[in-house]
Amino acid sequence: MIPNFNLTENGILSSHFLLNGVTTFHDAVKYIRALDYGRSKLPYPHSILEDKKGTCSTKHACIKELAEENNIRSIKLQMCIYPMSEENTPGVGVVLDRYKLDYILESHVYISYDDERFDFTFPHNTDMKWENDILIENEIDVDQITDYKVDYHKNILKDWIQRNELNYSVKEMWQIRESCIHALQTFD
Helix, strand or coil: CCCEEECCCHHHHHHHHHHHHCCCCHHHHHHHHCCCCCCCCCCCCHHHHHCCCCCCHHHHHHHHHHHHCCCCCCCEEEEEEEEECCCCCCCCCCHHHHHCCCEEEEEEEEECCEEEEEEECCCCCCCCCHHHCCCEEEEEEHCCCCCEEEEEEEHHHHHHHHHHCCCCCCHHHHHHHHHHHHHHHHHH
């Protein structure tokens, strides 16, 4: 269980939640989880509050940043690579089938506390089937959810394509991945 605490006016995110009647960390996390899954206009933690939606990266970066604003440093922002398939990420199968792929390597962001993983990406889906399929896991900083994450992910895809002699370029594989993300936006 992630820690709970009363929010203090120590930053932009805390102030936003307090102004909207959200006074505890657990209630803020519930609020964030309830936001629609989808990309906000800007890939920054506070953007999800304005746009009322977020991805795994922005939602969990928001949670991490909110904890840090309140001097809680024990919550970690994590990124993993896993083979995303219909079995562990329901909703992507139709896209993967179209390209004759059993899976595609995906970069997923979540938080951890006390060696336990927590995923608040989707409002109605609490399954973490992807957790058993993690290939690589790293702790990242909030500012690494944009360019760093994309570059890291594309390098992983490039290596995977070469090792498995797949008939796709990195650009094509990235477009397939984007189609999977779009399918998730309409699935949940």
